[in-house]
Amino acid sequence: xxxxxxxxxxxxxxxxxxxxxxxxxxxxxxxxxxxxxxxxxxxxxxxxxxxxxxxxxxxxxxxxxxxxxxxxxxxxxxxxxxxxxxxxxxxxxxxxxxxxxxxxxxxxxxxxxxxxxxxxxxxxxxxxxxxxxxxxxxxxxxxxxxxxxxxxxxxxxxxxxxxxxxxxxxxxxxxxxxxxxxxxxxxxxxxxxxxxxxxxxxxxxxxxxxxxxxxxxxxxxxxxxxxxxxxxxxxxxxxxxxxxxxxxxxxxxxxxxxxxxxxxxxxxxxxxxxxxxxxxxxxxxxxxxxxxxxxxxxxxxxxxxxxxxxxxxxxxxxxxxxxxxxxxxxxxxxxxxxxxxxxxxxxxxxxxxxxxxxxxxxxxxxxxxxxxxxxxxxxxxxxxxxxxxxxxxxxxxxxxxxxxxxxxxxxxxxxxxxxxxxxxxxxxxxxxxxxxxxxxxxxxxxxxxxxxxxxxxxxxxxxxxxxxxxxxxxxxxxxxxxxxxxxxxxxxxx
Amino acid sequence: xxxxxxxxxxxxxxxxxxxxxxxxxxxxxxxxxxxxxxxxxxxxxxxxxxxxxxxxxxxxxxxxxxxxxxxxxxxxxxxxxxxxxxxxxxxxxxxxxxxxxxxxxxxxxxxxxxxxxxxxxxxxxxxxxxxxxxxxxxxxxxxxxxxxxxxxxxxxxxxxxxxxxxxxxxxxxxxxxxxxxxxxxxxxxxxxxxxxxxxxxxxxxxxxxxxxxxxxxxxxxxxxxxxxxxxxxxxxxxxxxxxxxxxxxxxxxxxxxxxxxxxxxxxxxxxxxxxxxxxxxxxxxxxxxxxxxxxxxxxxxxxxxxxxxxxxxxxxxxxxxxxxxxxxxxxxxxxxxxxxxxxxxxxxxxxxxxxxxxxxxxxxxxxxxxxxxxxxxxxxxxxxxxxxxxxxxxxxxxxxxxxxxxxxxxxxxxxxxxxxxxxxxxxxxxxxxxxxxxxxxxxxxxxxxxxxxxxxxxxxxxxxxxxxxxxxxxxxxxxxxxxxxxxxxxx
Numbered sequence: 001x002x003x004x005x006x007x008x009x010x011x012x013x014x015x016x017x018x019x020x021x022x023x024x025x026x027x028x029x030x031x032x033x034x035x036x037x038x039x040x041x042x043x044x045x046x047x048x049x050x051x052x053x054x055x056x057x058x059x060x061x062x063x064x065x066x067x068x069x070x071x072x073x074x075x076x077x078x079x080x081x082x083x084x085x086x087x088x089x090x091x092x093x094x095x096x097x098x099x100x101x102x103x104x105x106x107x108x109x110x111x112x113x114x115x116x117x118x119x120x121x122x123x124x125x126x127x128x129x130x131x132x133x134x135x136x137x138x139x140x141x142x143x144x145x146x147x148x149x150x151x152x153x154x155x156x157x158x159x160x161x162x163x164x165x166x167x168x169x170x171x172x173x174x175x176x177x178x179x180x181x182x183x184x185x186x187x188x189x190x191x192x193x194x195x196x197x198x199x200x201x202x203x204x205x206x207x208x209x210x211x212x213x214x215x216x217x218x219x220x221x222x223x224x225x226x227x228x229x230x231x232x233x234x235x236x237x238x239x240x241x242x243x244x245x246x247x248x249x250x251x252x253x254x255x256x257x258x259x260x261x262x263x264x265x266x267x268x269x270x271x272x273x274x275x276x277x278x279x280x281x282x283x284x285x286x287x288x289x290x291x292x293x294x295x296x297x298x299x300x301x302x303x304x305x306x307x308x309x310x311x312x313x314x315x316x317x318x319x320x321x322x323x324x325x326x327x328x329x330x331x332x333x334x335x336x337x338x339x340x341x342x343x344x345x346x347x348x349x350x351x352x353x354x355x356x357x358x359x360x361x362x363x364x365x366x367x368x369x370x371x372x373x374x375x376x377x378x379x380x381x382x383x384x385x386x387x388x389x390x391x392x393x394x395x396x397x398x399x400x401x402x403x404x405x406x407x408x409x410x411x412x413x414x415x416x417x418x419x420x421x422x423x424x425x426x427x428x429x430x431x432x433x434x435x436x437x438x439x440x441x442x443x444x445x446x447x448x449x450x451x452x453x454x455x456x457x458x459x460x461x462x463x464x465x466x467x468x469x470x471x472x473x474x475x476x477x478x479x480x481x482x483x484x485x486x487x488x489x490x491x492x493x494x
Numbered sequence: 495x496x497x498x499x500x501x502x503x504x505x506x507x508x509x510x511x512x513x514x515x516x517x518x519x520x521x522x523x524x525x526x527x528x529x530x531x532x533x534x535x536x537x538x539x540x541x542x543x544x545x546x547x548x549x550x551x552x553x554x555x556x557x558x559x560x561x562x563x564x565x566x567x568x569x570x571x572x573x574x575x576x577x578x579x580x581x582x583x584x585x586x587x588x589x590x591x592x593x594x595x596x597x598x599x600x601x602x603x604x605x606x607x608x609x610x611x612x613x614x615x616x617x618x619x620x621x622x623x624x625x626x627x628x629x630x631x632x633x634x635x636x637x638x639x640x641x642x643x644x645x646x647x648x649x650x651x652x653x654x655x656x657x658x659x660x661x662x663x664x665x666x667x668x669x670x671x672x673x674x675x676x677x678x679x680x681x682x683x684x685x686x687x688x689x690x691x692x693x694x695x696x697x698x699x700x701x702x703x704x705x706x707x708x709x710x711x712x713x714x715x716x717x718x719x720x721x722x723x724x725x726x727x728x729x730x731x732x733x734x735x736x737x738x739x740x741x742x743x744x745x746x747x748x749x750x751x752x753x754x755x756x757x758x759x760x761x762x763x764x765x766x767x768x769x770x771x772x773x774x775x776x777x778x779x780x781x782x783x784x785x786x787x788x789x790x791x792x793x794x795x796x797x798x799x800x801x802x803x804x805x806x807x808x809x810x811x812x813x814x815x816x817x818x819x820x821x822x823x824x825x826x827x828x829x830x831x832x833x834x835x836x837x838x839x840x841x842x843x844x845x846x847x848x849x850x851x852x853x854x855x856x857x858x859x860x861x862x863x864x865x866x867x868x869x870x871x872x873x874x875x876x877x878x879x880x881x882x883x884x885x886x887x888x889x890x891x892x893x894x895x896x897x898x899x900x901x902x903x904x905x906x907x908x909x910x911x912x913x914x915x916x917x918x919x920x921x922x923x924x925x926x927x928x929x930x931x932x933x934x935x936x937x938x939x940x941x942x943x944x945x946x947x948x949x950x951x952x953x954x955x956x957x958x959x960x961x962x963x964x965x966x967x968x969x970x971x972x973x974x975x976x977x978x979x980x981x982x983x984x985x
Contacts, residue, residue: 256981309557330551330685332551332552332553333553334553334554334557334558335553335554335555335556335557335558335955336553336554336555336556337555337556338556338557340557344685344824346685346686346823346824347685347686347687347688394872396871396872416872416875418871418872420870420871420872440872440875442870442871442872444870444871466869466870466872467870468866468869468870468871469796469797469800469866469867469870470796471795471796474796474797474799474800477634477637477800477862477863477866478799478800478859480633480634480636480637480862481633481634481855481858481859482633
């Protein structure tokens with residue numbers, strides 16, 4: 001962009017009047033165009049001099065807005081391409097407004113045919129220049145950000161994406177380049193939306209190392225080697241209600257471990273190309289680094305949460321939910337922000353195989369299923385096997401047997417299986433040991449023997465097989481209190 | 495928003511004066527005629543629908559780790575220095591004058607002047623793979639050490655029983671706020687439609703000092719208050735039908751009463767009427783379900799032995815067994831109170847040696863049995879057990895009125911005490927926080943009772959800062975303006 005003037009306080013002072021001035025020609029031109037249309041359609045009668053008068057001031061206003069806009073642009077901080085488009089469209093508005101005025105006022109008698117196209121062009125350019133101006137100030141997509149879903153498809157705007165971008169898991173954390181693989185993805189996820197080439201809140205760009213190092217209008221955002229004294233960390237640590245807190249209130253926030261990672265990176269001198277193994281990995285940062293390998297953000301969910309709970313599934317069909325509710329089962333989402341559901345037969349002890357087919361209509365959504373103390377048997381398990389995202393399954397005190405378990409072993413998310421009080425035997429436990437996902441299986445009061453548990457443990461050492469107390473083990477447990485046989489008499493201190 | 499509208503509507507109805515009534519009476523007479531013409535078009539169970547809604551299972555804010563809670567409150571406050579918080583250094587100071595720095599600017603419930611330090615009375619050792627410190631007061635709990643997360647750096651603001659209990663359970667030391675259990679059922683409802691969502695069982699011969707407010711519903715609709723059950727004899731009095739009244743007739747009676755109540759509700763829109771309607775319905779269902787769930791006679795003998803329960807007794811041990819049976823039936827929140835832990839050293843019963851040992855003897859086995867029992871039934875990973883009291887006890891020996899007490903006793907202490915949790919999403923075999931060498935202050939990772947409340951709500955699927963109820967023009971929450979989730983103890 002060419003520079004005509006040296007930037008000074010005066011240029012900025014007048015420049016800031018651009019948003020004030022710019023609305024005058026917008027309004028004036030529209031009024032002129034409307035009057036012209038109204039007059040030509042015969043709806044109104046008015047003298048041409050009125051329109052001429054308005055056009056004159058439109059042209060004056062547009063010209064002043066152009067000058068002020070140029071002065072404002074000298075301050076920088078705008079995306080060049082968009083700014084250039086806006087500038088030329090603005091100049092176009094002024095030029096065509098002048099042409100329209102000259103022709104309307106009949107200063108030049110020839111070329112009256114050009115009048116209408118000139119007016120139309122000026123009006124159209126007002127819209128495009130206005131829109132680009134808005135985008136420069138508020139950021140791209142500001143206008144349509146809150147378009148209701150129904151209109152989005154009509155207008156061809158992509159559906160609003162949820163703000164739940166996840167960090168991609170890092171396979172080999174020691175080989176990861178700290179800035180490129182850890183720091184920048186975190187910034188991309190939470191900061192870059194407002195600090196990028198298009199939109200530079202506080203004059204700051206965070207979409208690259210060079211820009212980050214440059215800092216914003218309030219100076220540098222980090223002090224190499226001093227994480228906690230760096231502005232970008234300080235702002236994250238302020239209470240969310242504080243005006244200076246970043247990301248701003250209401251936006252998705254950085255998790256504690258993410259802040260810890262950024263702090264650690266700055267503490268280590270904010271290197272652009274060092275790997276994790278090149279830096280000093282402190283005890284404190286280890287858990288945060290470990291989280292990166294699992295792909296979780298370490299947010300409110302915590303690290304131990306099952307992968308299945310982050311699955312995105314469709315909203316459960318109301319008809320299916322109603323049908324399941326009708327047989328007395330409890331059906332509800334596991335949380336407000338999730339479509340995954342839990343189903344419980346706590347109020348429906350009569351539930352049996354005949355009804356279990358109903359559940360398959362929610363085969364994507366059901367993750368927690370409680371069918372303990374019901375009449376379900378192996379026949380019903382065939383249907384349950386279709387619930388591919390099943391995570392916790394209660395079958396305690398039901399008629400299921402070893403044969404039914406064959407259907408369950410392939411459920412890839414099944415982690416909890418309660419078989420207390422069933423006829424499961426050692427053979428059944430062996431079948432379950434083949435499941436890759438299963439973590440806890442409960443077999444108290446089943447036909448599984450101590451030996452069967454040992455055998456299953458050989459196949460799956462990490463499987464937690466919980467048996468329980470019988471008479472003998474209770475007797476052993478009671479021995480713990482042998483020291484307490486006699487009632488103690490406190491000795492008086494007097 | 496919906497709640498705000500309801501409150502507005504409610505307030506509006508309050509403002510209806512006699513004049514309004516007379517004004518509308520004219521139309522009312524006409525409407526009466528119309529009403530009789532239209533007959534009973536209205537749905538007959540509309541009222542019950544609204545009432546039942548209050549207790550319907552509800553969706554948490556995020557996926558919960560604990561679906562049920564058993565909160566064991568040792569009312570009076572046992573000494574952490576005899577049970578969990580091992581302070582060998584305190585032994586060395588036994589009988590010496592308390593350092594001035596512990597007393598300057600401090601207030602105690604009873605200690606006056608300069609008290610003597612009191613060494614730990616229990617024999618401590620480390621137990622389990624996690625090496626948790628426990629004393630010989632609690633040999634059974636030692637066997638489940640690896641299931642437990644200890645918080646050794648608890649602290650509170652109140653050093654008297656009633657306000658401290660209120661602060662712990664309702665988030666405020668003053669009366670009028672809903673309790674933790676009430677918030678839980680308000681937020682989550684009850685999965686079992688035949689049992690109350692929030693049940694209270696008390697033992698030890700006395701109710702907690704703060705009375706029923708510690709399990710009250712405060713400004714929440716009273717349907718959310720804790721339902722206290724008797725533990726000996728009939729769990730709920732008059733729950734059986736009298737002679738000559740069959741179940742069907744009882745049903746019709748209650749339906750008729752509810753229909754009248756429903757009409758009153760339509761007139762005055764007082765939500766308490768809905769509570770009454772749902773309580774009648776609940777009572778009707780409880781006639782069947784409560785005797786069944788509270789009946790321990792069908793439990794095998796070895797389970798009774800494990801808890802140390804004899805059928806018919808209203809002991810703490812019985813309450814632990816009942817708590818298991820209740821959570822087994824998906825009761826959301828079971829609150830246990832056991833009175834008699836206030837070891838000042840004034841009598842042979844209330845001190846930190848024999849008296850505390852005896853209380854432990856009555857409660858240690860059933861608590862350990864409860865953990866084992868829930869575990870083998872596959873219930874522990876979704877049931878959060880919380881054990882603790884309203885405050886702790888001083889490292890100094892109490893010297894009420896400046897005289898040495900007849901028995902070893904400790905005064906109320908708000909700066910440091912121990913609580914523990916097990917199951918429902920907390921770490922296994924973990925200890926959080928530390929106190930100084932003499933067990934006076936928490937010096938690392940202090941946890942205020944508001945932090946504890948925030949953490950419990952978090953485990954149940956709620957952000958304590960966003961879990962609110964509008965009352966008197968502002969949104970209230972359990973933790974009021976404080977509380978921070980203790981992330982380190984979450985598994």
